[in-house]
Amino acid sequence: MKLFCLFTLFFTLTLQAQFQINGIVNDSNSDPLPFATITTSDNNNAITDVDGKFTISSKTKINSFTISYVGFQTKTITVSDSKKFYTVYLQQKTDDLKEVVVSNENPALAILRKVIANKNTNNPQKKLKNFEYKTYNKLIVTANPDSINGRIDSSASYKDLKKKRINIDSSDYKFKEVISKQHLFQTEKVSQYQFGNKKLKETILGTKMAGFKQPVYEIIAFNLQSISIYDSKYELFETKYSNPVSNDALKDYNYKLLDTVDIKGRNTFMIYFKNKEKRKAAGLEGVLYIDQENFAIAKAIMRIKGVLDISGIHEFEYVHKEKIWFPTNTSFKIVKGRNNEDINFLGGTIQFDGDGENLFETRKKTASDFTYLLSESNNFDIHYNTTAPIKDPSLYIEIKDDASKKPEEFWDEYRKENLDLKSQRTYLLLDSISIKKRIEKRLGLGRKIINGYLPLGPVDMDLKKVISYNNYEGFRLGLGGITNDRFSKYFRIEGYGAYGTKDGKFKYNLGTGFLLEKNTNTWLNGSYTDDVREIASTLFAVDKRVFKIYDPRPINISTFYHYISWKANLQTKIIPKTEAVFELARTYVEPKFDYLFNYNGNLYSNYVMTTAMASIVWAPFSDFMQTPTGRSETEKRFPRFTFQLTQSLPNVLDNDFTFSKIDFKTEFEKKYLNGQKTSFLLQGGYAIGDVPITHLYNTMPNNLNKETIFQRITFAGRNSFETMYFNEFFSSQYVFFQIKHGFDRIRIMKKVRPSLVLVTRMAWGDMEKPEQHVGPAYKTLNKGFFESGIELNKIFKGFGLGGFYRYGPNQLMEFEDNIAIKISYVIDLGL
Known part of the structure; x- marks a missing residue:
């Protein structure tokens, strides 16, 4: 049910935490500085986005934070309890940092050339013959209730200037009430990934989807982001873009060396990249953290910003024995963007009302503006150079027969942390809503109708057979159908009858089938x-x-x-x-x-x-x-x-x-x-x-x-x-x-x-x-x-x-x- 993903079109991201500060980093001319490094007093790290904005969340109180940016003077800001938004200006240095200059040309280009030249050595799917690991993934569609006003609006209308009628709009209030208790959607899965003979296969061991007894396989197969950061085409939300480390990337992207950063004990170059084209869907922008020793990618932030602000983050762990950075965590976020543009999405074009760039034509934000999608994956139980053969390697995904029937003990074993109360409520409430409103039944009905069938008990009526026209038969009027799973999963009967008004003849078909495998x-x-x-x-x-x-x-x-x-x-x-x-x-x-x-x-x-x-x-x-x-x-x-x-x-x-x-x-x-x-x-x-x-x-x-x-x-x-x-x-x-x-x-x-x-x-x-x-x-x-x-x-x-x-x-x-x-x-x- 890919149409479910339409829910992700109306949102802005606001992450909820116990302590949170927001701000923007500019240069002395008030121009935003994208991907500046933010470090808090308790050693939490963040970076500014393409507009120079940042959000820092922490479970402990934040006393201060430091902003650093290559070519600019580092600045430390003391946090005040009464202040939640900080506008920071950095002054440019008069000299360049010698430690990050690697040649007489743009240093970022020289680094990227070495990254591209060493891809096969650093790409796990090229260097390693075999590997396998397990992944726990959790996907939610939700919103931060604190961002929603929740006000009940009213307006007056008049009929013949005499009778006054009050119109009540309580949609924001109701939305805030719901989102305070539960997420809009939630799903979890545990998978085993196996790589061998240049093929990667995912076997889903367990899957759990709020509101559904049986998972919606279309959502499971929906490709949110590339698994490998080294693919020539990087994929975000089922759209492929030229990868900033592909062989011909230097002609597509501009690069800038921002800083040198420590990633898990190894020194890395922090490089900002942006597509050269200015068209709305030209390409990615983001940050690559490049290991200074072997020029491997140690962390990557890939982003598309338009009507939707879509980002994918890849984190890696350095494996000394194999001398390789291996993926450990990925996250995918969709938040609502600002532009009034249309989205090419799921085979069609969707009209979308963004916030707009004109400050004099701002529109009132609705509850849907604060909705966001977040998917996080954690890799564990990693084994290198394995010898076990991959069963059915031609399959990209295999879902085990009992994947949707796993007991709660299974999930307790694989979850990174226990479900909070809000997530627990999501399963309970969405399951009850699904039963009450017969969502699974409606989904099955929609699938059948799209394929031209109308289910009537144990028989699916064939809508193609009802009426048609041609110059020989005239109007062809008929009735046909095929038995469905309610009749039998292993045996089917199908047939149709039709009559031509012009040729005056009756036509018919009768067939049967047996499931062998x-x-x-x-x-x-x-x-x-x-x-x-x-x-x-x-x-x-x-x-x-x-x-x-x-x-x-x-x-x-x-x-x-x-x-x-x-x-x-x-x-x-x-x-x-x-x-x-x-x-x-x-x-x-x-x-x-x-x-x-x-x-x-x-x-x-x-x-x-x-x-x-x-x-x-x-x-x-x-x-x-x-x-x-x-x-x-x-x-x-x-x-x-x-x-x-x-x-x-x-x-x-x-x-x-x-x-x-x-x-x-x-x-x-x-x-x-x-x-x-x-x-x-x-x-x-x-x-x-x-x-x-x-x-x-x-x-x-x-x-x-x-x-x-x-x-x-x-x-x-x-x-x-x-x-x-x-x-x-x-x-x-x-x-x-x-x-x-x-x-x-x-x-x-x-x-x-x-x-x-x-x-x-x-x-x-x-x-x-x-x-x-x-x-x-x-x-x-x-x-x-x-x-x-x-x-x-x-x-x-x-x-x-x-x-x-x-x-x-x-x-x-x-x-x-x-x-x-x-x-x-x-x-x-x-x-």
């Missing part, structure tokens, strides 16, 4: 179908089911074939990083248009095909998670590859023709930090032997054969040729290529924020044995087909507009015939 989601299925299908369409058996509220392309299709099919298949994820379907089928085919297939001088108006098919999708770069309910893809990475082989079986169950079909698809997608995205699709197919036109390729046309441009206006498809007419081209072999580049959304008005997408598509193909196909007139793609266009999507309420132009060897004589105008509809659920 839970961990690999292996099912043995059988089905019987009597239905119609678009001719020459390419269907990959492993493609994920996509639910659309409205699927526009089939509206324009009029050429179908009737089929009656018996199928048996094995569906499995047993091969690492794949999903596969192996199928045997016997299908009776009857074209519902003017067509005869000429085979050895015999004309067939209908025929039987007995086939064996293997379909597999391979995602070698994606991360996969094993849960008690099965295996799933937690992070979709590219490229990914789909292969499908279909072979007819001669002399088996009255099979009429001998042929083979090979289909493939390759997808690649690259997202940029500025909100832009480029995607590539390469798809092709090759049919060998005697194949009727019903099972060849039409390369996805989506244009009506009408006289004027306006008569041809219809809805755009996803990966279809918008200027190619239906049934204009057929091929026995083809290759299709598409490139799309989407720009960040353009703000025209407050509610009009379209996204501009540039599209180019091209295809080549040929037809072997054209004399076999009697009836339809068509062309081939041996000279290629080309079109390009512009889409302006999400102009209003998901609706957009696109224009496409056809060019090249298959361009038509009349200019306007090469133009297609299409309506688009995009609803982004962030999936």
